[in-house]
Amino acid sequence: MKLTGKTVVLGITGGIAAYKACELASRLRKAGAETYVIMTKNACEFVAPLSFETLTNHPVVTDTFARPETWEVEHVALAKKADIFVIAPATANIMAKMACGIADDMLSTTVLATKAPVLVAPAMNTGMWDNIATKANVETLKKRGVHFVGPDGGYLACGDSGAGRMSEPEAIFDAICGILCPCQDMAGLNVLVTAGPTRESLDPVRYITNHSSGKMGYAIAQAAKRRGAHVTLLSGPVQLTAPEGVEVVDVLSTQDLYDRMMERCESQHIIIQAAAPADFTPVTFAEEKIKKDGDGIMTIALKETKDVAKAVGERKQMGQVLVGFAAETEKVTEHAKAKLKKKNLDMIVANDVTRPGAGFNVDTNIVTFITEEGMEDMPRLSKADVAEMLLDRALKLYRK
Numbered sequence: 001m002k003l004t005g006k007t008v009v010l011g012i013t014g015g016i017a018a019y020k021a022c023e024l025a026s027r028l029r030k031a032g033a034e035t036y037v038i039m040t041k042n043a044c045e046f047v048a049p050l051s052f053e054t055l056t057n058h059p060v061v062t063d064t065f066a067r068p069e070t071w072e073v074e075h076v077a078l079a080k081k082a083d084i085f086v087i088a089p090a091t092a093n094i095m096a097k098m099a100c101g102i103a104d105d106m107l108s109t110t111v112l113a114t115k116a117p118v119l120v121a122p123a124m125n126t127g128m129w130d131n132i133a134t135k136a137n138v139e140t141l142k143k144r145g146v147h148f149v150g151p152d153g154g155y156l157a158c159g160d161s162g163a164g165r166m167s168e169p170e171a172i173f174d175a176i177c178g179i180l181c182p183c184q185d186m187a188g189l190n191v192l193v194t195a196g197p198t199r200e201s202l203d204p205v206r207y208i209t210n211h212s213s214g215k216m217g218y219a220i221a222q223a224a225k226r227r228g229a230h231v232t233l234l235s236g237p238v239q240l241t242a243p244e245g246v247e248v249v250d251v252l253s254t255q256d257l258y259d260r261m262m263e264r265c266e267s268q269h270i271i272i273q274a275a276a277p278a279d280f281t282p283v284t285f286a287e288e289k290i291k292k293d294g295d296g297i298m299t300i301a302l303k304e305t306k307d308v309a310k311a312v313g314e315r316k317q318m319g320q321v322l323v324g325f326a327a328e329t330e331k332v333t334e335h336a337k338a339k340l341k342k343k344n345l346d347m348i349v350a351n352d353v354t355r356p357g358a359g360f361n362v363d364t365n366i367v368t369f370i371t372e373e374g375m376e377d378m379p380r381l382s383k384a385d386v387a388e389m390l391l392d393r394a395l396k397l398y399r400k
């Protein structure tokens with residue numbers, strides 16, 4: 001069984017999706033995992049602890065001050081026992097507590113004490129999910145390495161439609177397996193990823209750039225590393241933490257990206273170019289800050305930068321797989337297909353950057369994978385999920 005020998009601590013908070021956690025607990029047990037459930041007081045209003053006791057064959061913990069019966073219930077014992085700590089469903093409240101380090105019940109206390117990886121499956125009303133406070137808490141938790149699965153979009157129990165549905169138990173189970181038994185299908189491969197914007201300087205204080213946050217490229221680098229690849233990340237200036245174990249090379253301008261790429265591209269098995277390098281750069285760089293001249297109009301002469309992906313395509317090695325992205329605002333597939341050809345790519349990932357939830361500086365993307373053979377449209381997915389799907393396809397092309 002897939003999870004034999006593993007211990008899962010499953011935290012359940014108060015939401016209608018708590019009933020779906022029964023199926024998750026059942027799957028975990030069938031897969032061989034020892035599963036211990038901690039429920040908040042509110043969770044017990046939705047599902048009776050007895051259901052989980054029956055499904056897991058262990059007492060359910062609901063009270064910090066409960067007296068141990070047949071096994072140790074204090075928070076440290078469960079925190080230590082866990083190979084993974086899963087909270088599903090996770091309310092906005094538990095995420096806020098986790099982000100702030102608040103420990104005022106058994107669940108928040110135990111998750112604060114654990115050193116195990118933590119996976120959160122949020123479930124809440126769309127308004128709560130979209131709230132700036134929730135967004136900030138999610139960002140904080142992600143920066144600390146907390147894993148997320150979902151939430152999905154769709155019809156919510158409160159009658160609203162939008163993001164906020166807890167992911168299906170199957171998806172949460174897959175995410176647990178992905179963390180506990182990461183597949184190493186990219187072991188031995190050199191993977192180079194580009195991410196983020198470039199900056200093209202006008203003078204010592206000004207530059208031209210774009211809205212790329214680097215999130216897409218960093219998600220790919222992180223996923224490739226987790227799958228066992230040796231990963232080099234050529235990164236433009238971004239506000240993200242470097243993924244553990246990835247060799248990060250900082251670049252500033254498109255010329256910089258070109259230079260660093262040319263030093264490395266021939267030794268890579270797979271190259272994935274998610275960066276948004278500036279297509280134009282000022283013809284001249286003013287050594288001193290440019291002053292206003294009083295006529296109300298400023299004209300800057302620009303020239304085209306080097307096309308890095310095209311240069312890599314011209315140097316393509318035998319068996320190498322090249323993947324590019326296409327950031328489009330109209331005629332998305334038409335333009336993307338032209339770039340696939342022009343840059344000698346094996347696959348291009350088209351994203352319409354005008355669609356909500358896609359493209360620049362968001363945690364999700366809506367992409368179409370395009371190869372010579374055909375196209376696959378994807379729904380809105382987290383960038384982490386897009387990264388995994390992209391790598392599945394790149395690997396398939398590599399092994400062809």
Ligand code: PMT
Nearest residue numbers: 212213214215216273274276308309324325326327360361
């Ligand atoms: O960083 P995020 O905020 O997460 O946003 C993600 C993203 C929108 C930046 C990403 O999903 C994306 O679409 N990246 C490609 C952006 C882009 O420059 O697209 P393009 O269509 O202009 O370029 C096509 C390909 O050529 C890209 O792989 C690009 O890296 C590459 N290129 C472009 C210009 C240039 N001078 N040299 C290049 O190599």
